[in-house]
Amino acid sequence: METAELxxxxxxxxxxDADQRIEPKDWMPDAYRKTLIRQISQHAHSExxxxxxxxxxxxxxxxxxxxxxxxxxxxxxAGHGLYLYSAAETLGASRDQMLADLHAGKAKYSSIFNYPxxxxxxxxxxxxxxxxxxxxxxVPLCRTSFGPYxxxxxxxxxxxxxxxxxxxxxxxxxxxGAPEQKAMAQEALNRWWWPTLMMFGPKDDESPNTxxxxxxxxxxxxxxxxxxxxxxxxxxxxxxxxxTVPDLALQWNETKQGYDFGEVNWEEFWQVVNGNGLCNxxxxxxxxxxxxxxxxxxxxxLAHAEKRRQRQEPIHKSGPTRKAELPQD
Amino acid sequence: MSQSExxxxxxxxxxxxxxxxxxxxxxHAADAAMAIQNARDVYTRRMEGxxxxxxxxxxxxxxxxxxxxxxxxxxxxxxxxxxxxxQVPDSIKHM
Ligand SMILES: [Fe+2]
Ligand SMILES: [Fe+2]
Numbered sequence: 001m002e003t004a005e006l007x008x009x010x011x012x013x014x015x016x017d018a019d020q021r022i023e024p025k026d027w028m029p030d031a032y033r034k035t036l037i038r039q040i041s042q043h044a045h046s047e048x049x050x051x052x053x054x055x056x057x058x059x060x061x062x063x064x065x066x067x068x069x070x071x072x073x074x075x076x077x078a079g080h081g082l083y084l085y086s087a088a089e090t091l092g093a094s095r096d097q098m099l100a101d102l103h104a105g106k107a108k109y110s111s112i113f114n115y116p117x118x119x120x121x122x123x124x125x126x127x128x129x130x131x132x133x134x135x136x137x138x139v140p141l142c143r144t145s146f147g148p149y150x151x152x153x154x155x156x157x158x159x160x161x162x163x164x165x166x167x168x169x170x171x172x173x174x175x176x177g178a179p180e181q182k183a184m185a186q187e188a189l190n191r192w193w194w195p196t197l198m199m200f201g202p203k204d205d206e207s208p209n210t211x212x213x214x215x216x217x218x219x220x221x222x223x224x225x226x227x228x229x230x231x232x233x234x235x236x237x238x239x240x241x242x243x244t245v246p247d248l249a250l251q252w253n254e255t256k257q258g259y260d261f262g263e264v265n266w267e268e269f270w271q272v273v274n275g276n277g278l279c280n281x282x283x284x285x286x287x288x289x290x291x292x293x294x295x296x297x298x299x300x301x302l303a304h305a306e307k308r309r310q311r312q313e314p315i316h317k318s319g320p321t322r323k324a325e326l327p328q329d
Numbered sequence: 330m331s332q333s334e335x336x337x338x339x340x341x342x343x344x345x346x347x348x349x350x351x352x353x354x355x356x357h358a359a360d361a362a363m364a365i366q367n368a369r370d371v372y373t374r375r376m377e378g379x380x381x382x383x384x385x386x387x388x389x390x391x392x393x394x395x396x397x398x399x400x401x402x403x404x405x406x407x408x409x410x411x412x413x414x415x416q417v418p419d420s421i422k423h424m
Contacts, residue, residue: 025394072374079371086355089337095357096334152354159375298359302333305360 016217021147024090032216036146037091039218041098044084045109049283051077053117054126062120069166070123076159083152090148103288105275112199114277121174121188127167129196129234135160136230140220175241189238190246198269200227232258337386338364342378350382
């Protein structure tokens with residue numbers, strides 16, 4: 001048999017090349033598993049830490065409508081974190097360990113959340129630009145080779161588009177408002193534009209893992225490809241709003257049918273990645289505090305569940321999920 | 330830091346009356362009541378469900394993917410189990 005000659009690794013690559021999904025119990029190279037655990041847990045951490053800059057404005061949203069919308073969005077981000085942690089757990093990672101790594105500063109999350117949200121327009125920019133960039137990253141991940149990750153991303157992407165729209169709506173309202181409001185929108189765009197471009201990660205020639213991740217079809221586009229798409233997508237939207245993208249080098253390139261744009265400040269990027277951004281310390285501290293202050297709740301819930309188990313109390317005395325009812329269901 | 334993680338639960342949701350419950354993901358909870366509550370918050374924020382089942386993950390038994398070939402192949406050469414295997418004369422209706 002021809003296939004008997006192939007190593008497990010070659011068989012695995014064949015399945016990938018045939019666009020088959022890999023499921024948790026399937027054989028996979030160790031490096032594939034490790035890459036995925038790292039990527040999915042970083043992604044999960046980003047969703048969870050990402051709640052902080054927006055949570056900052058829930059109590060100060062300018063109307064009840066905006067407050068309800070922002071609450072719903074932040075709640076979605078918590079959900080995204082949970083879908084992703086669950087996907088990483090199917091690979092054998094433990095939830096507590098992933099959180100411990102985050103809290104110890106060993107795990108990364110998206111650097112964008114280490115920037116402060118100073119005005120209400122920042123909440124507009126986060127939705128419009130940051131969620132916009134996240135969508136570009138996430139849509140191709142719906143077809144990523146690892147099944148549980150792809151399925152989590154399908155769920156996430158369904159929920160994301162309202163995030164971007166509500167952000168754009170905030171910006172539009174400000175831009176159609178008083179001159180001070182428009183100035184506030186422009187000022188926020190000035191601060192968020194470049195950090196958003198950094199969200200796509202280092203340039204392709206400085207991203208050593210890209211080639212392998214593409215070969216394994218974890219990634220489907222390179223960082224630079226996605227960054228270009230983002231600029232091409234956002235510039236007309238900024239023009240619609242009457243805002244100026246803070247990049248003097250920005251220019252339409254007829255030949256490539258896309259925009260040429262200036263160089264990202266990579267020095268700043270690496271500073272923030274390595275923990276020296278404006279809010280790195282606060283964000284991490286907020287997570288650690290939440291975890292530690294919630295410890296008694298987690299313990300009490302376990303103790304309560306155990307007590308109930310010992311008393312053999314049914315969970316729902318007349319609820320629809322009582323065991324005995326399942327077979328006829 | 331708490332010493333023991335809350336157990337893991339698999340979540341199944343019936344999206345509307347008349348359809349099967351379908352696996353949607355998993356979550357951690359101290360007990361079944363909390364698992365159902367959390368599943369409501371995590372998986373049905375946009376009316377995705379009318380009924381939720383939760384099963385502790387450790388109670389799920391699964392076939393082994395390494396045996397998949399041997400396990401599922403016997404069904405492979407039994408084409409006569411499918412209606413398309415049979416020739417029905419053109420003049421025969423309603424079959
Ligand atoms: Fe998200
Ligand atoms: Fe989002």
